[in-house]
Amino acid sequence: MTSFNFQLVIDYLPYFFKGIIYTIGFSIASIVLGTVLGLLIALGKMLPNKLLAAPFKGYVGLFRGTPLLVQILVINFGVVPLILGKSNSIVAGILALSLNSSAYIAEIFRSGIQAVSEGQGEAAATLGLTPNQTMLHIILPQAVKIILPPLGNEFISLIKDSSLASVISAPEVTYWAQAMNAQYYRVWEPYLTSGLIYLILTLSISSILHSVERRLSVND
Amino acid sequence: MIRIEHLQKKFGNSEVLKDINFKVEKNDVVVIIGPSGSGKSTLLRCVAKLENATSGDIFFNDTKMTEEDHKLCELKGKLGMVFQHFNLFPNLTVLQNVTLAPILVKKIDKKEAGKDAKYLLDLVGLKEKADAYPHSLSGGQKQRVAIARSLAMHPQLMLFDEPTSALDPEMVGEVLQVMKKLANEGMTMIIVTHEMGFARQVSDRVLFMDGGHIVEENTPDELFDHPVHQRTQDFLAKVLV
Numbered sequence: 408m409t410s411f412n413f414q415l416v417i418d419y420l421p422y423f424f425k426g427i428i429y430t431i432g433f434s435i436a437s438i439v440l441g442t443v444l445g446l447l448i449a450l451g452k453m454l455p456n457k458l459l460a461a462p463f464k465g466y467v468g469l470f471r472g473t474p475l476l477v478q479i480l481v482i483n484f485g486v487v488p489l490i491l492g493k494s495n496s497i498v499a500g501i502l503a504l505s506l507n508s509s510a511y512i513a514e515i516f517r518s519g520i521q522a523v524s525e526g527q528g529e530a531a532a533t534l535g536l537t538p539n540q541t542m543l544h545i546i547l548p549q550a551v552k553i554i555l556p557p558l559g560n561e562f563i564s565l566i567k568d569s570s571l572a573s574v575i576s577a578p579e580v581t582y583w584a585q586a587m588n589a590q591y592y593r594v595w596e597p598y599l600t601s602g603l604i605y606l607i608l609t610l611s612i613s614s615i616l617h618s619v620e621r622r623l624s625v626n627d
Numbered sequence: 628m629i630r631i632e633h634l635q636k637k638f639g640n641s642e643v644l645k646d647i648n649f650k651v652e653k654n655d656v657v658v659i660i661g662p663s664g665s666g667k668s669t670l671l672r673c674v675a676k677l678e679n680a681t682s683g684d685i686f687f688n689d690t691k692m693t694e695e696d697h698k699l700c701e702l703k704g705k706l707g708m709v710f711q712h713f714n715l716f717p718n719l720t721v722l723q724n725v726t727l728a729p730i731l732v733k734k735i736d737k738k739e740a741g742k743d744a745k746y747l748l749d750l751v752g753l754k755e756k757a758d759a760y761p762h763s764l765s766g767g768q769k770q771r772v773a774i775a776r777s778l779a780m781h782p783q784l785m786l787f788d789e790p791t792s793a794l795d796p797e798m799v800g801e802v803l804q805v806m807k808k809l810a811n812e813g814m815t816m817i818i819v820t821h822e823m824g825f826a827r828q829v830s831d832r833v834l835f836m837d838g839g840h841i842v843e844e845n846t847p848d849e850l851f852d853h854p855v856h857q858r859t860q861d862f863l864a865k866v867l868v
Contacts, residue, residue: 534704534707
């Protein structure tokens with residue numbers, strides 16, 4: 408390593424900050440959309456009617472079975488232009504990350520829901536609760552507690568995977584790292600800096616989830 | 628109140644209930660005894676509609692429960708059930724466990740439901756535990772909360788599926804005490820239990836089941852003192868040491 412030039416990093420910080428805003432934006436939007444969508448897909452997959460459940464199973468199979476990078480490219484150059492008339496890397500990035508993570512999150516939700524003991528649903532049913540009320544008031548609150556650790560893993564993956572949006576020129580952290588590399592012909596400064604930024608972001612979210620986990624485990 | 632006609636239940640190829648017929652009238656306390664695997668719990672679960680009967684009919688106040696499209700939640704808690712493993716909702720406090728169904732199903736306002744729940748918790752001797760979570764309770768206390776939770780829907784019939792089988796011996800008495808109180812107040816109950824002394828004290832009729840059949844049905848004194856069938860005699864000889 409030929410002397411790490413900190414001044415270069417400091418000079419480039421405004422761009423990295425811009426990138427951080429986008430990376431955080433991508434991550435939060437995709438976590439929220441991916442979780443909501445993931446829950447709906449999980450519930451769809453568990454429909455007793457096999458025919459109705461089939462599309463949801465197909466969705467999970469498709470998005471888990473193809474590379475995220477390919478999905479990003481297809482959505483940016485194919486799907487988004489089809490809908491908006493032109494490509495938009497930010498819309499495409501959020502869409503691809505949300506759709507992809509929702510497939511994984513759906514499976515996490517399903518495992519959590521199925522881990523809640525059957526007796527809970529039986530007790531609720533004998534009390535006259537409808538299946539929807541049972542899901543909302545009894546099963547989901549318990550399932551969320553169970554799935555928090557794997558959900559945390561998924562969120563961390565999502566933050567890191569947002570770096571793939573750089574290939575469609577979404578101005579997030581990795582995009583600016585590559586731009587800095589091209590501008591100064593330097594390797595260590597841009598890429599180590601971007602790595603450190605991702606590390607700070609992932610450590611932050613895991614500590615947030617950890618404290619949520621602790622709060623929820625009070626009644627255990 | 629409950630009329631069961633030619634009830635049959637199969638799990639795959641094994642026939643767990645064979646041609647079950649019996650009636651429970653209002654204010655009756657019926658106890659079902661018998662060895663493990665005799666179909667006692669399955670029978671109770673069929674009555675509670677937690678299992679669908681393979682054939683035969685169950686009528687609850689002349690409603691045909693065995694109708695395909697009849698859903699359990701339509702009963703709105705008129706048929707209360709107490710489980711061996713309590714099945715309290717661990718995400719809710721004791722008070723919330725009791726008030727949840729009245730608020731959601733009967734649309735009773737929160738304050739009213741809370742008042743009723745406090746009365747019921749007092750009845751089962753757990754008024755001071757209203758704000759505790761289930762995990763902090765002993766088995767006996769959990770089961771008493773579960774009874775209060777069922778009672779909150781003011782059921783016409785209470786089903787008890789081995790309510791004391793998962794309890795420490797010391798905790799059995801406090802649960803049976805509550806059930807005795809209910810019986811004395813005229814609650815209609817069907818109880819599956821291995822507590823023979825309790826069965827004798829509290830029941831109007833005892834059913835002895837074995838191999839998916841009701842082998843013998845009689846008043847408790849007759850059934851325990853003068854069992855007619857050989858199978859009943861063998862069973863009682865083993866359990867009444």
